[in-house]
Amino acid sequence: TKVNGARLDASRELLDGDEIELGSSTFSVRRLRLSLCASGMGRAEIAPLAELCASFSATITREWHEGETTHLVMPSVKLTPKLLLALVHCVPVVSPAWVRACAARTVASEPLPDALAAEMRPRVDTGSQLQLKDVEINPARRTLFAGKRFVWLPPQLTSEPPPRETSELLKLMGGEAVLGWTDESCERAVAAFIHHKVTAGFAFLLPDAAPQALLPPSHPLHLVNKAGGLVFSESTPRFCLMTASIEPHIFKPLQVLPPAEDGAATGGAAAAGVAGNGGCVAFGGAAAAGVALEAGPRETAPTAAPTSPPPSRPPPS
Known part of the structure; x- marks a missing residue:
């Protein structure tokens, strides 16, 4: 046995950084600072x-x-x-x-x-x-969102900037969250941006602070929906982190309901348990089926709510 290259002939106290040789194996002493x-x-x-x-x-x-x-x-x-x-x-x-x-x-x-x-x-x-x-x-949490990319929905949905903490968590889980367009972007530019991101495999994140209210048909969320994009609540990545899973029943997109053409409440809105009326769009967060994080057709939405809804933004302490 050798310590720092010198043969060990008697007992001695090991120090942080010491190198120990036992046969053909070498170990380093590192002090654990709690x-x-x-x-x-x-x-x-x-x-x-x-x-x-x-x-x-x-x-x-x-x-x-x-x-x-x-x-x-x-x-x-x-x-x-x-x-x-x-x-x-x-x-x-x-x-x-x-x-x-x-x-x-x-x-x-x-x-x-x-x-x-x-x-x-x-x-x-x-x-x-x-x-x-x-x-x-669970080490699997570190790669839970590996290869998955998100775009934060624009500032006009909320008075607050995209939450830095959620973006950091996604990065630590192997994912990526980027900013979207600005309030000054014209509708044509927004539509092109959305189409490009959906085609590239991005999904969209809706901040918890965004109003969960009826939105006009001119709202960009209709463009996301039309392009086949998926919209997730900011709470969803946190829920996935807690459960260490992105199974479809946990990693579930929001359901964006299209505006009704006849001015009456849509059947989809009623089935999802959210408000809806002519010329507006509503969210049914618990109603949409989980699908892969890629552009593509949306699966049929079941009406049952999940047994464990995603937790809201955590308290500060």
């Missing part, structure tokens, strides 16, 4: 955990540090931006009990408690749509 991020907790709840962390040379903050955070600590499973980041980066999600168990070790060399053990996981509150399996580490 950097914990708290979510769903106030300062009063974090303070005692910070004291415990200091006892085993760890830190805990309310901020997520890209590439440095090793564990997410939350008392109960809640959909927060930090939880989504933990899932896409395959960072373990633990409860405060894990921190207390780490501090309770009597020997520094004792292994850390198993972050995946049932007693170390955050609880699931009664009535929550989330489950413990939704926060399990």
Whole structure:
């Protein structure tokens, strides 16, 4: 056995960066710096955990540090931006009990408690749509949207800019989300842009802040629909991330209902459970069937709503 090229003749303490040779195998010693991020907790709840962390040379903050955070600590499973980041980066999600168990070790060399053990996981509150399996580490999340490309629908749909967080999540899952056209673009240019993107295999994203109301027949969404494009809610990629799946019953596009020609409510709108009247378009987010993320004919839409609707935009903590 050799350490840094020198034969090991007696016991010695290994340091960060040491190279160990065992036969024909070489290993590097790297110090694991525990950097914990708290979510769903106030300062009063974090303070005692910070004291415990200091006892085993760890830190805990309310901020997520890209590439440095090793564990997410939350008392109960809640959909927060930090939880989504933990899932896409395959960072373990633990409860405060894990921190207390780490501090309770009597020997520094004792292994850390198993972050995946049932007693170390955050609880699931009664009535929550989330489950413990939704926060399990799954490397497949990193490539969930590999090769899939999206265009954010234009600013005239909403007063807010496209959410940067959702674009970043899509990128971390292997996808791409680009900006669409501007308010000043003429209808002909918009139509050409939409046709080009649909032909290139892009789908479209509707921000959560967009009004889910009746829209005039001149609205660009009709052009998307006419070109055979698919429109997804901003919530859908987050729901796919939570479930680690893009199965058709989860990765479902919105149904854009065409304007009625006779001035009466369309049968499609009634079947989808959304409002509709002559000269307007409505959304039936739960009604459209899932199809591949490519340009092409739309499948027939069932009328049943999904058992687990996509979660809305997560709270800030």
